[in-house]
Amino acid sequence: MIEFDNVSKSFWTGQQRKVILDRASFRVEMGRSLGILAPNGTGKTTIMNMMAGLEKPDEGEVRRGARVSFPLGFMGGVVMKNTATENSRYIARLYGLDPDYVEAFCRYICGLEEYFDMPIATYSQGMRARFSFALLLALEFDIYLIDEGMPSTTDAEFNRKAGSILRDRLKEATVVIVSHQPKTLEAFARQAAVLRDGRLHMFDSLDEARRLYEYDA
Numbered sequence: 001m002i003e004f005d006n007v008s009k010s011f012w013t014g015q016q017r018k019v020i021l022d023r024a025s026f027r028v029e030m031g032r033s034l035g036i037l038a039p040n041g042t043g044k045t046t047i048m049n050m051m052a053g054l055e056k057p058d059e060g061e062v063r064r065g066a067r068v069s070f071p072l073g074f075m076g077g078v079v080m081k082n083t084a085t086e087n088s089r090y091i092a093r094l095y096g097l098d099p100d101y102v103e104a105f106c107r108y109i110c111g112l113e114e115y116f117d118m119p120i121a122t123y124s125q126g127m128r129a130r131f132s133f134a135l136l137l138a139l140e141f142d143i144y145l146i147d148e149g150m151p152s153t154t155d156a157e158f159n160r161k162a163g164s165i166l167r168d169r170l171k172e173a174t175v176v177i178v179s180h181q182p183k184t185l186e187a188f189a190r191q192a193a194v195l196r197d198g199r200l201h202m203f204d205s206l207d208e209a210r211r212l213y214e215y216d217a
């Protein structure tokens with residue numbers, strides 16, 4: 001599970017205080033995938049980063065009782081001057097996994113051909129998204145954090161391969177997915193929430209959350 005206990009987070013922009021969460025408490029239970037609806041710019045990425053432990057709350061506590069992934073698309077753990085081969089093998093070791101397996105898995109999923117042995121810095125945005133997604137799938141997590149659905153790659157072959165592995169994985173894992181569009185959450189959410197005025201309003205179904213979200217809009 002992931003538990004937010006009285007969590008507050010805000011940013012000072014130089015002119016105003018931008019409140020993301022104001023003493024928010026909620027839990028993500030194992031087996032109950034959560035979809036969070038929030039308009040753009042209201043704090044979806046910040047909440048994901050706090051779930052992953054990449055950002056700290058100003059006050060309160062975030063507790064994790066499971067293996068929580070980094071947010072899908074996060075590139076912070078990747079060294080840009082190194083190749084995908086080097087990065088995948090290094091990250092495999094950090095997670096205590098077989099480097100040969102993680103490298104072979106990523107190589108197959110990414111379809112980057114000779115670029116797999118070139119520095120990540122030479123990749124396009126789409127190629128980076130493919131590599132980051134492949135890494136996420138190569139590692140084993142109990143809870144997967146997904147920002148705005150599947151990464152936007154135009155590579156149909158990649159989407160087919162990665163999508164089918166992700167769907168299989170998600171049958172067993174729990175997902176937290178954030179989006180400004182209710183439709184993106186449909187395939188995953190067993191419960192849903194709306195981020196509004198620094199609070200996360202939890203609902204048992206996406207339909208209920210959608211009603212509040214669309215009423216607000």
Ligand SMILES: Nc1ncnc2c1ncn2[C@@H]1O[C@H](COP(=O)(O)OP(=O)(O)OP(=O)(O)O)[C@@H](O)[C@H]1O
Nearest residue numbers: 011012013018038039040041042043044045046047
């Ligand atoms: N380090 C920071 N310093 C100041 N303001 C920040 C910082 N990080 C985020 N913000 C602001 O906090 C708000 C929420 O940011 P966040 O990226 O979490 O939103 P989001 O809902 O994921 O946005 P989007 O949907 O556009 O990606 C934005 O107004 C953003 O400018």
